[in-house]
Structures are given as structure tokens and as C-alpha cells.
Amino acid sequence: xxxxxxxxxxxxxxxxxxxxxxxxxxxxxxxVTPLSGTYxxxxxxxxxxxxxxxxxxxASGGIMGRKVELIFEDEEANPAVATQKAEKLFQVSxxxxxxxxxNSGSTLAVGQLAERNNKxxxxxxxxxxxxxxxxxxxxxxRVNARAxxxxxxxxxxxxxxxxxxNVFYIGPDYEMGRSTVSAFKKAAEEKGAKSVGEIFAPLxxxxxxxxxxxxxxAKPNVIYTxxxxxxxxxxxxxxxxxxxxxxxxxxxxxxxxxxxNIAATGSAAEGYVTGVGYSAKADTPANKKFLxxxxxxxxxxxxxxxxxxxxxxxxxxxxxxxxKSTDTDKVRAAMKDLEWSTPQGMKKMRGGDxxxxxxxxxxxxxGGQFNVxxxxxxxxxxxxxxxxxx
Amino acid sequence: xxxxxxxxxxPQIINGLSIGVAVILMALGLTIIFGLLDVINMSHGxxxxxxxxxxVSLMGLGISFWWTLIIVPLLLVxxxxxxxxxxxxxxxxxxxxHILTLLLTFGVATILEDLYKVIWGANxxxxxxxxxxxxxxxxVMFPNYRLFLMMFGALLIFAVWLLIYKTSIGSIVRAATLDxxxxxxxxxxxxxxxxxxxxxGVALAALSxxxxxxxxxxxxxxxxxxxxxxxxxxxxxxxxxxxxxVIAGLLLTQLQSxxxxxxxxxxxxxxxxxxxxxxxxxxxxxxxxxxxxx
Numbered sequence: 001x002x003x004x005x006x007x008x009x010x011x012x013x014x015x016x017x018x019x020x021x022x023x024x025x026x027x028x029x030x031x032v033t034p035l036s037g038t039y040x041x042x043x044x045x046x047x048x049x050x051x052x053x054x055x056x057x058x059a060s061g062g063i064m065g066r067k068v069e070l071i072f073e074d075e076e077a078n079p080a081v082a083t084q085k086a087e088k089l090f091q092v093s094x095x096x097x098x099x100x101x102x103n104s105g106s107t108l109a110v111g112q113l114a115e116r117n118n119k120x121x122x123x124x125x126x127x128x129x130x131x132x133x134x135x136x137x138x139x140x141x142r143v144n145a146r147a148x149x150x151x152x153x154x155x156x157x158x159x160x161x162x163x164x165x166n167v168f169y170i171g172p173d174y175e176m177g178r179s180t181v182s183a184f185k186k187a188a189e190e191k192g193a194k195s196v197g198e199i200f201a202p203l204x205x206x207x208x209x210x211x212x213x214x215x216x217x218a219k220p221n222v223i224y225t226x227x228x229x230x231x232x233x234x235x236x237x238x239x240x241x242x243x244x245x246x247x248x249x250x251x252x253x254x255x256x257x258x259x260x261n262i263a264a265t266g267s268a269a270e271g272y273v274t275g276v277g278y279s280a281k282a283d284t285p286a287n288k289k290f291l292x293x294x295x296x297x298x299x300x301x302x303x304x305x306x307x308x309x310x311x312x313x314x315x316x317x318x319x320x321x322x323x324k325s326t327d328t329d330k331v332r333a334a335m336k337d338l339e340w341s342t343p344q345g346m347k348k349m350r351g352g353d354x355x356x357x358x359x360x361x362x363x364x365x366x367g368g369q370f371n372v373x374x375x376x377x378x379x380x381x382x383x384x385x386x387x388x389x390x
Numbered sequence: 391x392x393x394x395x396x397x398x399x400x401p402q403i404i405n406g407l408s409i410g411v412a413v414i415l416m417a418l419g420l421t422i423i424f425g426l427l428d429v430i431n432m433s434h435g436x437x438x439x440x441x442x443x444x445x446v447s448l449m450g451l452g453i454s455f456w457w458t459l460i461i462v463p464l465l466l467v468x469x470x471x472x473x474x475x476x477x478x479x480x481x482x483x484x485x486x487x488h489i490l491t492l493l494l495t496f497g498v499a500t501i502l503e504d505l506y507k508v509i510w511g512a513n514x515x516x517x518x519x520x521x522x523x524x525x526x527x528x529x530v531m532f533p534n535y536r537l538f539l540m541m542f543g544a545l546l547i548f549a550v551w552l553l554i555y556k557t558s559i560g561s562i563v564r565a566a567t568l569d570x571x572x573x574x575x576x577x578x579x580x581x582x583x584x585x586x587x588x589x590x591g592v593a594l595a596a597l598s599x600x601x602x603x604x605x606x607x608x609x610x611x612x613x614x615x616x617x618x619x620x621x622x623x624x625x626x627x628x629x630x631x632x633x634x635x636v637i638a639g640l641l642l643t644q645l646q647s648x649x650x651x652x653x654x655x656x657x658x659x660x661x662x663x664x665x666x667x668x669x670x671x672x673x674x675x676x677x678x679x680x681x682x683x684x
Contacts (some may be wrong), residue, residue: 040512173656201655206606206615208407210650213398233514233607241533243524264514264607300662 016102025328026069027062029054029316030089032082032110032371035074041260042102042125042305046299047072049124049309050099056293057281063317064324071095074333075106082106083113090117099122099312102305104128118328118333122315124308127255128181132355136387139328141335141354143279143315143347144308148383150254151184153275153360158222159191160374162249166196168220170211170235172227180226180253188224205231210240215244226253232261232347236268249273259303262368272365274303278344278384279363280374290343302343311342315349316354348378353387398651401530406647407640408536411543412602414639416620418550419594425630426567429491431476433499434620435613436506437592441599442608443506446515455520455600462600463593470592473498474585482584499613506610510651516607539601550594551632561650563587563627618659622666628676640676641665 031050034043054068062068071093073085082101089095090113098114098121101107107126114121115137122141123131124343130147131140158165167188171177177200185195197218199211215223223245227235236257239245245268256278257269280291280301290310294302302310315338320326323334335350360381362374416438423431444465445458453461477498481490521535554560566573566583574580606615623642627634642665646658669676 156566173654199655202659204615205655207405207409209408210402210647211655212405213401213651217398230514230607230609230612233516237516237607238605241519241535243531260512261514264516266516266518 005054026067027097027320028069028071028093028095029313030086030093030098031070031072031090031099032106033072034077034102035072037076037078039077039102043074043100043246045303045306046102046124046309046387048294048300049272049302049306049311050313052294052297053310053313055297057313057317063320068313068317072100075101075103077103077106079103079105079109083109084112086110087117087119090114090119095119096230097316097331100123100189101126104131107131108135111137120328120332121141122146122313127303132353133386134388136353136389138198138332138390141315141349141356143312143342143349143356144304145358145360145381146182146355147180147253148187149277149360149381150275151180151187151373152383153362153379154251154273155187155191155193155275156183156376156380157273157275157362157374158188158193158249158251162222165191165193165222165249166218166220167193167222167224168196168215169198169219170208170215170223170225170227171200172203172205172231175202176227176228176368177203181224184224184226184253189195201227201231203231205257206234208235209242212239212242212244220248222249222251225253225256228253228255228258229261232256232265232269236265236272240268240271254304257365259301266368269365270367272374273362275360275362275376276304276370277358277360278307279361279370281363281370281372282344282361283372284343284345285343286341287343298356305325307343311340311344311347314342315340315347350382350385352385355382355385397530399648400528401532402647403644404527404530404532405643408540410640410643410646411540412605413616413619413623413643414547414596415598415601416595416616417545417623417627417635417639418547418658419591419598421624421627421630421632421635422550422554422594423588423591424624426563427474427478427584428487428567429560429588430488430495431483431588431591431638432463432492432496432617433502434495434591434595435615436499437466437470437595437613438599438616439506439608439610439613440469440502441596442603442612443510443515443599444596445600445603446517446608447510449517451462455604456516458600459597463597466592466596467589471585472591473530473592474588475581478588479581479584503610503613510610512609512610514609515582517603519604535604539605542601546597547632547636554632580630618626619662622662625666625677626669626676628678631676631678633676634676 008034033046041318054070075082075085079143101123102125105124107123120139122143124144127147129146132142169181251273254274257272318340319331319334320336323330333351339346339348344358347356349356357378359378360376361372363370364373420434423429441462444462448458484490519535519537523534524531525534562578566578566580570580623635623639627638642662649661650658
């Protein structure tokens with residue numbers, strides 16, 4: 001009898017504590033992001049943004065009293081690796097939510113996996129419009145601005161500043177280059193710009209000078225480009241070497257001039273204008289507070305990716321607190337049309353296609369810094385909801 | 391007609407010339423190492439990158455661009471010498487020399503490329519252009535640095551040709567490659583000649599790296615940029631021929647430059663390689679085969 005009581009007591013204590021662990025255990029967020037390879041700098045920003053927000057949330061009591069725990073996996077910016085790592089996080093680590101994918105292909109692939117596992121994911125980086133349009137998924141959310149919003153912001157700025165724009169387009173000859181050029185061309189032409197010519201140069205092109213004759217002959221007053229990485233350094237420095245950019249407004253994609261290549265491009269990048277979803281120069285209290293905290297923690301500046309990843313943790317927190325649960329269906333319902341606060345101001349998750357709406361900036365490189373020179377309201381930049389799956 | 395000649399064709403031809411000089415500079419070291427040593431050096435592009443990186447670093451220390459033109463190639467001479475002595479010599483007398491040296495130098499290239507990432511990071515660097523401004527050439531504005539590059543490059547190519555064909559050093563080198571045993575029995579230190587020749591080719595690649603960095607910028611994978619084009623030039627021009635490299639280099643880059651006026655730029659590389667295939671089919675030895683033709 002005595003023995004029975006002891007056993008009962010022990011087991012009830014064990015059982016009770018295990019139940020307590022289940023209720024008070026951490027909320028696990030899986031992060032599949034490139035920690036090696038070409039996209040490492042982006043992965044680092046994603047990691048820093050998520051870690052800073054998680055630290056803040058945990059310091060102020062977590063989400064519904066539960067701590068947040070991040071579990072990182074390296075996706076190597078490769079959709080095949082990303083799905084393996086995501087599967088592991090869903091099945092083995094049993095994460096409640098997943099984020100971090102950079103490559104748009106990875107986001108789409110992991111999104112399908114999330115549907116099969118009945119879990120939700122969000123990207124904080126991927127630009128491809130398709131993720132929240134024709135390839136949208138009920139399990140995928142995007143908190144960052146998509147490519148279409150960036151070109152809409154840039155086209156709006158251009159229409160105001162250069163009403164008689166004659167635009168010449170220079171893009172890298174592959175999917176990303178062609179789609180960015182055609183998207184901006186459409187947006188600019190709708191606002192009255194004239195297209196005077198276009199060139200698609202091979203990726204990793206060494207010398208752009210053979211094309212400058214065509215550019216000059218077309219007499220543009222605006223040149224749009226969507227080259228990236230080392231191609232940006234070469235195109236812009238060679239253009240200034242030949243004086244092709246004299247008297248021309250240089251505009252382009254958000255990924256063209258980045259912290260990775262701005263130093264090498266130097267003065268050739270001066271005056272470059274692009275449309276983005278974040279600028280460290282944005283003069284708002286929320287951004288200043290975020291900037292100070294980020295710099296104190298990591299001794300470096302946040303970029304677009306770090307900021308949107310930071311905002312994601314608060315998005316998830318707001319959704320779980322609204323749903324009062326981490327259950328997939330309840331959280332999904334809570335995320336629809338959810339408004340939450342980020343360093344870029346209030347964002348709203350559009351229920352129809354799971355695309356976050358936010359104010360967009362036109363930024364210009366002046367003295368090696370991205371200065372905000374124009375703002376485009378969220379409603380003007382977002383574009384129509386073309387998602388038909390849900 | 392005259393107008394299109396002046397505003398469209400002339401700039402295109404001058405541009406093609408400046409790219410041509412860059413390509414010939416790369417092909418020069420390659421064709422010397424191939425022609426004299428019979429070694430296919432797949433790491434040539436990485437030595438070009440080494441030159442560019444060292445140039446940027448030295449300029450960061452406050453050394454002027456003009457000094458780096460001398461210092462950087464000299465810094466790489468011992469490296470090239472040791473590579474021939476310690477690595478290539480090991481497989482040099484093997485009957486599969488071509489395959490083995492190709493694999494060996496390819497391995498060195500891979501290691502070097504990663505080494506650059508570790509030392510200098512993945513980000514792009516670009517040294518300031520040492521000569522700024524532009525001048526009018528045939529009614530077209532042309533950057534001064536590219537003008538300098540064309541003249542300096544032409545002088546350099548001519549000097550290398552003189553060295554190999556008109557000096558006693560050159561005749562020793564050529565003798566050592568034509569008949570190794572006879573040269574050795576006449577007292578020529580054949581192994582040292584081979585190692586110095588390899589080092590000379592490496593130094594030429596490094597010099598091209600310093601010269602071209604202000605135009606093409608500097609990053610770890612830059613070695614891959616010119617290497618295919620340079621190989622095409624060496625094959626079309628004839629292995630080991632400096633004259634052939636110059637003619638093929640000018641021909642292929644003009645072809646690329648002028649064709650990009652009419653067809654999508656993406657086709658400019660396939661055109662070059664199509665010419666290479668045609669040469670391999672109808673004149674496999676190239677336009678001017680062998681060292682003896684200059």
C-alpha cells in the first residue's frame with residue numbers, strides 16, 4: 001500500500017511536470033537560411049535580425065509566457081537542401097513555425113513542404129512576385145516587399161521627378177534580369193515614360209563598353225539596370241569611365257547596389273536611385289530605436305533583410321497572441337489582415353494573398369549612403385491581389 | 391554612311407582593341423608556358439587574380455600603382471618557380487603529362503580561389519583608376535587609362551617577343567625546350583630554365599592582373615573571366631606562338647565587338663568558340679604553330 005502510494009506520487013509528479021513542460025516549453029521557430037555560400041551575407045542579416053527580436057521578446061516575457069527558441073539550419077541557397085533541412089525541422093525538431101529562406105525557389109519549395117506538414121512559413125527576403133501571386137500558398141506568408149512593389153515605388157518617383165523620361169534598360173540575360181526589366185518597363189510606361197532601347201548582357205560580363213555605342217545612340221535621359229554583384233561594379237564604373245552616365249539619371253533594382261559592392265563601385269554609384277522597403281536613414285522613432293539596439297548588439301548596420309527578419313518575430317508574436325494558440329489554423333486566421341508594428345512603421349498582412357503591405361521608399365545614393373528621397377504609400381505600391389488559391 | 395562609320399564602328403573597333411590587348415596579355419603567359427614547357431596551366435587565371443589582389447593590398451599600404459606594376463610580378467616569381475620545381479616537375483616526365491599537369495594546375499586553381507576568399511573576403515574591391523579623364527580618338531571619347539593600357543600592353547608584348555626571339559636568354563630557353571638532352575649536355579641547367587620560364591609566365595599573368603584591375607575590379611573568382619577566351623586565343627593562334635596569339639587575340643575580340651552590334655551579346659562567346667572549333671577542324675595546329683614561328 002505504502003509502495004503503491006509512492007509510485008503514484010512519483011508518477012503524478014513526473015506526469016505533472018511533463019505536462020507543465022509541454023505548456024511552458026519554448027515556442028520553436030525553425031530558420032532555414034544560407035549560412036554558407038554566395039548568399040552568406042544575407043543569411044547573416046537574417047540571423048541577426050531574428051536573434052535580436054527573439055532576445056527582446058524573451059526579455060519582456062516571451063509569447064504568451066513562453067520563451068521563443070530559434071533553431072538554425074544552413075540551406076546553402078539551394079532549394080533541394082532547403083527542403084531537406086525544413087523537413088528535418090518539421091519532423092524531428094517539431095518546430096511551430098519556419099522562416100529564413102532567401103532564394104525564391106527555396107521559399108516556394110519549402111512552402112509546399114509546409115502544406116504537407118500542416119505548418120506555416122514566412123519569408124523575410126525572397127523577392128519573386130509569384131510567391132504571393134500565381135504560386136501563392138495558404139501556408140506561406142511574406143513580410144518583406146516583393147519585386148513589384150519595389151518597381152512601383154521607383155516608377156512613381158520617376159514619374160514625379162522626370163516626367164519626360166526616355167529610359168534605356170540594361171539587364172543580365174537570365175530569368176531575374178528579364179523579369180525585373182519587363183516589370184519596371186511596364187510600371188514606368190504606365191506612368192508615361194518612354195522606352196528607347198534595351199540590352200541584355202550575359203551574366204558575369206567583363207566589359208560593357210561595346211554596348212555603350214548603342215546606349216549613346218538611343219539618347220536616354222534615364223538608364224535602368226538590374227545587374228547585381230560584381231556586374232554592378234563593372235557596369236557602373238565603366239559607364240563613368242566612358243562618361244555614359246553624364247546627364248543621365250541612373251535607376252535600378254533594389255539588389256543592384258548593396259553593402260557588398262557599394263565600396264568597390266565608389267563614386268560611380270553616386271546618384272543611383274532605387275525603390276526599397278527599408279532605409280536605415282528613415283527618420284522615425286521606431287527605426288531609431290531599432291538601429292541603436294541592432295548596432296549595440298552586432299556592431300554593424302542592419303539592412304533590408306535584417307530589418308524584415310526582425311519584424312517577422314513581432315508578426316508571429318502578434319498572431320499567436322491574437323489566436324491565443326500556436327495551432328496552425330488558428331494562427332493562420334489570426335495572421336489574415338493582421339496589423340503589426342515594425343521598424344518601417346505599421347505593416348498589414350493582406351489576407352487575400354498573404355503579402356505584407358508597407359510604405360515604400362525611393363532611396364538615392366549620396367556620399368555612399370542611401371538617403372530617402374521619396375515615399376510611396378502602401379496602397380499605391382502593392383498592386384492587385386492575383387492569388388486565386390485561397 | 392560616314393557618320394555610322396565614325397559613331398558606331400570606330401568606337402566599337404577601338405573598344406575591341408582595348409579588350410584585345412587585355413586578352414592577349416592573358417594569352418601571352420599561357421602560350422609561353424604551353425609552347426615552351428608543354429604544360430597546360432589551368433591556374434593561369436588564378437595567378438592573374440593573385441596579381442590583382444596583391445596590387446590592391448599594396449596600394450592599400452600607400453604604394454603607388456606604378457610601383458606595384460614592378461613589385462607584384464616580382465613577388466610571384468618565387469611562387470611560380472617553386473610550383474614548377476615542387477609540383478609540376480613531379481609529373482612532368484609521366485607519359486600522361488598533359489592530363490596530369492592539367493589536373494594538377496586545376497587543383498592549384500581551386501585551392502588558390504578559396505584562399506583568396508579566406509584572405510580577402512568575397513566582396514569586390516576596385517583600385518582607383520591611376521589615369522583619369524578621357525581623350526578624343528577619331529572623334530570618339532575614349533578613357534585615358536584604356537589608351538595607356540593599349541600602348542603599354544603593345545610595348546610589353548613586343549618586349550616579350552624580343553626577349554624570347556632576339557636575345558641569348560631567349561635562345562637558351564628555346565634550345566632547352568627543343569632538345570632537352572642536347573641542351574643539358576651543352577651545360578644548360580635545364581630544370582632551372584624550366585622553372586624560371588614557368589615563373590616568367592606566372593609573373594606575366596600577375597602583371598596583367600595589376601593592369602586590368604582598375605577596369606575589371608577584383609574578386610576571388612575573377613580568374614575565370616579571361617581564361618576561356620585566352621585559351622581560345624592560344625588554340626586559334628597556335629600553341630606557343632606569340633605572333634599567333636597577337637593575331638588571334640585581335641581577330642577574336644574584334645569579332646566579338648563588332649558582332650555585338652548586330653546580334654544579342656549572349657552570342658558573342660559562342661561565336662568565338664565556333665571559330666575555335668573551325669580552326670581545330672581545318673588547321674588543328676592553329677594559325678602559327680610552334681615556337682619556331684615566333
